[in-house]
Amino acid sequence: MRYAPKFDQHEFRCPAPHYRISMGGKKLLYAYIRKNASSTFRAYINQKTHPKYLLDPKNILKKLMSMDLKNRNHIDGNMKYFRHSWSKTVKGDSYDAIIFVYRDPLERLLSTFKNKFIDDIYASGIQRNFEELTGCEAEQATFTSFVEYTYNDFSRLNPHVTPQKSALWELNYTPIKLSHLNKVMREITDLEQTDSFFGSKRNASEKSVDWYEDGYDPGPLYNTSVCDLRVIAKEGRALPITNFISNEIRDKLRSRYAQDYEMIAQIEAQNDIRRHISAGGIAIAQSGEHFPANLGLRARGVAPRPQDLSLRLHLARGAGGVAGLGGQDRVDHLGDLAGQRS
Structure with a gap:
């Protein structure tokens, strides 16, 4: 792929x-x-x-x-x-x-926040950059303010938070x-x-824990300061990823890192197609009907998704180049077509 x-x-x-x-x-x-x-x-x-x-x-x-x-x-x-x-x-x-x-941009940003702010591991560069651009001390940062920090021009941001595609x-x-x-x-x-x-x-965050300890639920953490988060962590309490995320934060990051989300969608669409082909979901007929409707999903009892239909149309336009290919070569070619046309 x-x-x-x-x-x-x-x-x-x-x-x-x-x-x-x-x-x-x-x-x-x-x-x-x-x-x-x-x-x-x-x-x-x-x-x-x-x-x-x-x-x-x-x-x-x-x-x-x-x-x-x-x-x-x-x-x-x-x-x-x-x-x-x-x-x-x-x-x-x-x-x-x-x-x-x-990786998912939200997951990457949260990992950066935990590793560089809560755990404070090799963090002087990004903390200094955050303080200069926001006017807020690193110890008073919250995940919400960290998300706001990413809305500065990318050229001014620390490389830990610039888009992956860039x-x-x-x-x-x-x-x-x-x-x-x-x-x-x-x-x-x-x-x-x-x-x-x-x-x-x-270099994973030492405190990136995804479970609750002794039934303790800290509640929403996206507006909790770094200094308070460190106190919770020192007590041996969990800092679950889901507690840092709100719908507003999710929407903001989807907008801010649109180029990464688009890149990941293209990559994973290719992966989906490769899996379908490998599983026999696409039959290339000699009659010229290169792709059965909905990528052959109906025949396997799988409901087609809108993106499957879109990809089928993209692939159909380039199907002529697939004739004569077999096995893995066909899989690679179809994956490449999907990437080129999505």
Whole structure:
């Protein structure tokens, strides 16, 4: 499944660093998007020390003085030598896969708020940015005020809260949903075990608890200040995700991150089509009737959805190119058609 982003003339863009990764004999190019398993990929990349990092005069001196190379795991430390410059052409056969990880924008923003404000982990940059743009101290921030903060011009915001799509280059990506990361990395690399890196979260919020303890329900938390949320957390109480969300917040974020929601809808529509095809839901007839009505869903007793009907029409227009293809090639081609036409 592929996704090639297209950008409107006035669409915000902030191209993220991309890094070369070797895994299971496969060459990958990875788009670094914060709060989308970026700490996991950073840890994987920094397993290997690049020779140029060791030969940096500043690092040689520190080593001779037995000083700790504190910036080794920073994106401007060892990692920068694995970076693929945006100005360089990415040839089609240079990598086995070009990947990025995506997640629901609301989930990502809430994860950022918990990790950087409540847990206060490596948070000085985003907290300072929040205070400068809102005039509110970070300890007095609420999730509601954090959502309002994102309504500043994207170019002024910390990269943890800029749109995920804005980080992408105009390449043909293999998108990976965060919740499927370990499974997809196993498929891409043909490695049986990827659990040590991709099987668990790194830098996850320590207090992102989704259950109530001892029947305690803290009630709505979206207008509760960070300092009060820390008190609740220190008492061992839960901070359930659902308690941070109101209909107003959900609607605001759907509007603010429309480009991400549109991107995710396109990606997941392709996934739906691939599943239907793999399950035998689409029969390509020799008679020229390429797609039975409603993607073959009625035949399997599944009620068609409006988006299924729309995708069927898009696919029907490009069905001519499908004839002669078989098996996985047909699945890939149909998925590509869906992405191009949605």
